[in-house]
Structures are given as C-alpha cells and as structure tokens.
Amino acid sequence: MQSRIDPSGSQTLSPATGMGPALLSMRNVSKSYGDRKILDGIDLDVAPGEKVALIGPSGSGKTTILRLAIGLVEPEEGTIRIDGRYLWHEEDGGRLRRASNKHTRQVRRSVGIVFQQFNLFPHMSALENVREPLVHTIGLPRPEAEKRAAGLLAKVGLADHLTKRPAQLSGGQQQRVAIARSMALQPRVMLFDEVTSALDPELVGEVLKVVRDLAHETDMSMLIVTHEISFAIDIADRVLMFDTGKIIEEGPPSQVLKAPQEPRTRQFLRAILER
Amino acid sequence: MNSFGWDWSYAISTLPDLFSGLKLTIIATFFGSILAVLIGLVLCLVRMAQIPVLSGLASFWIQLIRGTPLLIQLYFIFYVLPGWGLSLAAFATGVLALGMYYAAYAAEIFRAGIEEIAPGQWEASLTLGMPIPRVWTGVILPQAIVAVIPVLANMVIAMFKETALLSSITIMELLAQGKSVGSIHFRYVEPLTMVGVLYFIVSYTAARMIRRLEGRHAIQN
Numbered sequence: 001m002q003s004r005i006d007p008s009g010s011q012t013l014s015p016a017t018g019m020g021p022a023l024l025s026m027r028n029v030s031k032s033y034g035d036r037k038i039l040d041g042i043d044l045d046v047a048p049g050e051k052v053a054l055i056g057p058s059g060s061g062k063t064t065i066l067r068l069a070i071g072l073v074e075p076e077e078g079t080i081r082i083d084g085r086y087l088w089h090e091e092d093g094g095r096l097r098r099a100s101n102k103h104t105r106q107v108r109r110s111v112g113i114v115f116q117q118f119n120l121f122p123h124m125s126a127l128e129n130v131r132e133p134l135v136h137t138i139g140l141p142r143p144e145a146e147k148r149a150a151g152l153l154a155k156v157g158l159a160d161h162l163t164k165r166p167a168q169l170s171g172g173q174q175q176r177v178a179i180a181r182s183m184a185l186q187p188r189v190m191l192f193d194e195v196t197s198a199l200d201p202e203l204v205g206e207v208l209k210v211v212r213d214l215a216h217e218t219d220m221s222m223l224i225v226t227h228e229i230s231f232a233i234d235i236a237d238r239v240l241m242f243d244t245g246k247i248i249e250e251g252p253p254s255q256v257l258k259a260p261q262e263p264r265t266r267q268f269l270r271a272i273l274e275r
Numbered sequence: 276m277n278s279f280g281w282d283w284s285y286a287i288s289t290l291p292d293l294f295s296g297l298k299l300t301i302i303a304t305f306f307g308s309i310l311a312v313l314i315g316l317v318l319c320l321v322r323m324a325q326i327p328v329l330s331g332l333a334s335f336w337i338q339l340i341r342g343t344p345l346l347i348q349l350y351f352i353f354y355v356l357p358g359w360g361l362s363l364a365a366f367a368t369g370v371l372a373l374g375m376y377y378a379a380y381a382a383e384i385f386r387a388g389i390e391e392i393a394p395g396q397w398e399a400s401l402t403l404g405m406p407i408p409r410v411w412t413g414v415i416l417p418q419a420i421v422a423v424i425p426v427l428a429n430m431v432i433a434m435f436k437e438t439a440l441l442s443s444i445t446i447m448e449l450l451a452q453g454k455s456v457g458s459i460h461f462r463y464v465e466p467l468t469m470v471g472v473l474y475f476i477v478s479y480t481a482a483r484m485i486r487r488l489e490g491r492h493a494i495q496n
C-alpha cells in the first residue's frame with residue numbers, strides 16, 4: 001500500500017511538557033473502514049513519561065488511535081514513529097518506503113496494550129499468561145521468565161493466584177493479569193483501551209488503582225482511553241477530546257475536563273456525568 | 276429352523292465370527308481416525324496459510340474428496356491405482372481411503388474451530404510480539420482443538436459405520452463376516468440382524484459417552 005508522507009516531519013517537542021523529543025509521534029494520520037473515515041489527519045506527539053487521556057463519544061476514533069499506535073491497523077495516510085523509528089516505513093536514502101513485517105514487529109515491541117476485553121489466553125494460568133511473551137518473544141529461559149512473571153503478578157496484587165486460569169478469576173483480577181502481561185516486555189509506551197468498561201462496577205476501583213500506581217511509579221508514556229473522568233483528572237498530564245475522527249480540544253485536565261471551551265466537549269462531559 | 280422366524284441358537288452361534296469382524300472394523304476406524312485427524316489438520320493449515328498454489332490445491336482437494344462417494348474412492352485406490360503401478364493391500368487401502376475421505380471433513384471441522392477463536396487472541400499475541408508459529412502452536416490450536424473434540428468424536432462414529440463399505444474390497448470386517456456366515460448356512464436373517472445390532476450398540480454407546488464428556492466440559496466452563 002502506498003502512503004502519502006510528509007517528509008518534513010522532524011522530531012517535535014510535546015506541547016504539554018516540552019520534555020525532549022516525542023516518544024510517540026503521529027503525522028497526518030488517516031484511517032477509514034470502508035466509506036467511514038475513522039481518523040482524519042491526526043497529528044499527535046507524546047513525550048517520554050507523559051500520560052495522555054483520550055476521551056470522546058464512541059466511534060470518535062480514540063480506540064483506533066491506540067490500534068494504530070501498536071500497529072494492529074495500518075493507516076492509509078501519514079506516518080507513525082515510536083522512539084524515532086517509523087512503524088510502517090523504512091528510510092531508504094532520504095525517502096520512505098514500506099517497511100518489512102519484521103521491521104514493524106521490532107518497532108512495535110516498545111509499545112504495550114491492555115484491552116477492554118482482557119484477551120487473556122484462557123487455556124493458560126495467570127503465571128503462564130505473563131510468562132508467555134517472556135519466553136517466546138524475548139527468549140528468556142523458563143525459570144527466569146517464571147520468576148519475573150511471578151514478580152509482575154505480585155506487583156498487581158495477584159501473588160496468591162498464580163496457578164489460576166482466567167475463568168477462575170474475577171474480571172478485575174483478569175484485567176490485572178492482562179496489565180502484568182503487557183508490562184512483561186517493559187514497553188516504553190503503554191496503551192489502555194477502556195480497561196474498566198467490561199467490568200462490574202465494584203471491580204473498577206482495583207484496576208484503576210493498579211493503573212494509577214503504574215502511572216505514578218514508572219516513566220512509561222501512557223495513552224489512556226477512558227470514561228472515568230476523575231481518574232483522568234488524577235493521572236493525566238494532558239487530555240485529548242475526540243469527535244468524528246479529529247482532536248477537537250486538548251489541554252491539561254484542569255482545562256479540558258473542568259472548563260472545556262468547545263460546546264461538543266461540554267455536551268459530552270455532561271452526558272458522561274449524568275450516566 | 277423356519278425361514279421367517281428367528282433362531283436364537285443360530286443367532287448366538289454367529290457371534291464369534293461377527294466379533295472377529297467387529298474387531299477389524301474397530302481397528303480400521305482407529306487407524307482411519309488417526310490418519311483423518313492428522314491429514315485434516317495439515318490440509319486445514321495449508322489452506323488457511325494462503326500459500327500461493329498450495330492453498331488452492333488443498334482447497335480443491337477437499338472439494339474433490341467431499342464431492343465424490345467414498346465407495347468410488349475405495350474402488351479407485353483398490354482397482355485403478357494398481358494399473359498405474361501403485362498397489363496396496365486391501366486393509367491398507369481401506370484405512371487410507373477412510374483417512375483421506377474423513378480428512379476432508381476434519382479439515383473443515385478444524386477450520387470452523389480456528390475461526391471460532393476470538394480475534395482478541397490474535398491481537399493479544401501479535402501485540403506481545405510473539406512469533407507467528409508460536410501463536411499457532413501455543414495459543415490458537417490448543418484452544419481450537421479442544422473446542423472441536425466432540426465434533427471430531429462424532430465424525431469417528433460416522434466413520435465407524437462407513438467402514439461397512441470396506442466389505443466391498445474383500446476386507447472381512449463386520450458386515451463381510453455377517454454375509455459370509457449367512458452364505459454358509461443359506462440364512463441371512465440372524466447374522467445380518469446381529470450385524471446391525473452390533474453397529475448400533477457400539478455407536479450408541481460411543482455417542483452417549485461423548486454426550487457425557489461434553490456435559491462435563493460444559494459444567495467446567
């Protein structure tokens with residue numbers, strides 16, 4: 001597939017923090033499914049360590065941003081760079097050409113994602129779920145991988161549940177296993193796709209706490225799609241409001257979430273709070 | 276002995292011969308099933324892998340096998356191939372024909388099982404950077420195979436009954452034994468009825484066992 005590329009897309013500073021070159025950088029990214037344009041010319045920079053919350057109505061393109069950032073879907077137009085490296089392109093004498101699958105696999109390894117539906121491997125125990133990428137992606141010896149996996153599970157409060165299968169765990173516990181699993185490869189950018197939306201209300205808190213602790217303890221960049229407004233206020237450095245495939249408002253949470261300028265943002269927040 | 280009645284002592288006297296036939300029927304089903312599952316899995320994977328030419332061939336092969344009667348395939352291997360220099364013993368022919376015929380069905384069963392796996396399993400594996408062969412062997416196939424075990428088991432029962440066709444290529448399985456006993460005594464009522472009863476007992480018992488296993492599986496989940 002041929003992409004239209006903006007060759008001038010040099011490293012830019014993140015508007016929110018100005019903390020050096022962006023770790024994740026999207027330029028003029030567009031994505032359609034059939035006739036429906038999901039994202040329309042998005043520019044986005046996320047600085048190292050920056051936590052960005054993505055809000056907006058369903059179908060506005062926020063989940064697609066995450067899927068693009070980890071290379072699950074390919075944009076029709078534009079470029080995506082992670083830590084300076086193009087996800088879908090290779091530089092060839094100053095020009096960009098479509099990268100090999102191997103290149104894309106390499107680059108996406110610095111990105112981790114936690115899904116709304118957990119997507120745990122149901123036939124494996126919690127420990128085996130976390131061990132799987134350690135053994136098969138980075139080739140750690142089994143005992144070492146097991147030790148590390150157990151450590152990660154202890155960190156999300158599941159030290160007593162190592163041998164349980166997903167079906168034997170609550171939704172909140174399953175999602176915490178999924179978080180531990182995606183942390184296993186020590187990604188530099190973590191994506192959270194409505195990680196509490198599939199949970200019973202009483203289980204939301206335990207998962208948000210784990211994400212919050214991660215946000216405060218690590219220097220990972222995070223992109224968090226969420227409807228939990230108070231959570232976003234608490235951990236985000238910056239909030240992006242999406243509507244019909246565009247970022248219509250962005251800024252610190254104190255501004256976007258507490259004193260939004262755009263009528264569409266105000267309307268959306270009102271609808272969320274009245275839920 | 277009158278020709279319209281039922282002679283119990285004759286019926287019972289046929290059993291040793293019928294049991295030896297049943298034994299052969301079960302052995303043919305056993306090896307046929309192993310062959311069907313192995314070839315079926317390979318056919319399914321080759322077809323799904325979208326390899327140029329090869330996947331198309333696998334697809335065509337499945338259609339060819341499913342679109343012709345097993346009896347013709349049996350005759351083809353037994354009577355036609357020797358003319359082209361490839362001759363197999365009758366029993367090997369029977370097992371091979373059963374295995375290849377049901378492999379085409381097994382391939383479809385595996386495909387259905389694989390397609391049932393939630394896309395999220397692929398997405399999780401890919402975003403974790405796992406190599407594609409490991410995704411198949413560690414994530415997709417273990418789930419798909421467990422899911423289709425009851426369907427495969429029902430396929431084996433169907434194969435068990437279809438082994439009666441092997442009598443047409445001189446294999447002394449259950450039906451052939453019944454016919455042979457009948458021809459010796461010029462009386463077919465008892466032996467052929469007993470043959471039917473034996474097929475029924477075995478396949479009914481097997482079907483009940485599968486049901487039980489399925490039930491237990493459902494409870495566990």
